[in-house]
Amino acid sequence: MKATHTRPVPAWLLAMIGLFSLCLSLPAQGYAEGQDNNPSVTRQAAEQGNATAQFTLGEMYVNGDGVPKDYQEAAKWFRKAAEQGHAGAQFHLGLMYEIGDGVPRDDREAAKWFQKASAQDNNPPQSSLGEMYENDNEMPKDYKESEKWFRKAAELGDDLAQFTLGEMYEKGDGVPKDYPEAAKWFRKAAEQGNANAQYHLGVLYSKGEGIPQDNILAYRWLSGAIAREHQDELREKATQARALLVERMTPDQIAQAQEMTHTEKPAAKQAK
Secondary structure (H helix, E strand, O other): OOOOOOOOHHHHHHHHHHHHHHHHHOOOOOOOOOOOOOOHHHHHHHHHOOOHHHHHHHHHHHOOOOOOHHHHHHHHHHHHHHHHOHHHHHHHHHHHHOOOOOOOOOOHHOOOOHHHHHHOOHHHHHHHHHHHHHOOOOOOOOOOHHHHHHHHHOOOOOOOHHHHHHHHHHHHOOOOOOOHHHHHHHHHHOOOOOHHHHHHHHHHHHHOOOOOOHHHHHHHHHHHHHHHOOOOHHHHHHHHHHHHHHHHOOOHHHHHHHHHHHOOOOEEEEEO
16 A cells, blocks of 8 residues: 655654564564464454554554555554554554554644653653654644653663753753753763764863863764764764864873774764
């Protein structure tokens, strides 16, 4: 069945889809592991009310895996599982409403299902909710709600949410401007390899905003962003910031910074 996209799929949604599917495609009692690739077995279990089978059948219809690709049928099975409290199905149904696949596009309905999934402490829908309240043209802009959901996801360790929360404190978007708090969240994301956070943390160290000024640590984090980022714009910004930084560093400081950069290998992760 032909999709009914009315706008491009946001990159943050695409990233969340894969992560959340991996985390939540788990077998349930009465639906044996290894049977989920068999459409007839999956359908039988789904028709008997097994929420995991219903969710899996929905994914099959989304992907055309053993059945014809059919977004309306996918939405039907996601809804059945979602109404039983399956967090993955709640999240996927929210995505379908957000994108407009198999159901009419409806941001409020998307937010409803994201909230249900988020109530189960799953950080991808919490990040999704934060993005919707902050950026979506059809949702009322609500920085308080945005901060609430980003914080929930950030506290669960989501590096994108940690970076975004840091940026909100850096800019004063919906929260009081607070450089120490911004540095705290940038650091958490940077230590997970988030290149955007590494760049912002390097700039804070360079300027001494919210944290003591430190050229060596600024060089370290800016170098991390340069090494990990595949987007030309961010890499160029980080390279320029590091070049300006080097102009005021002593040869000993540069040597120390380069040694730190070469010996330390933080977790690599492309910026989102």
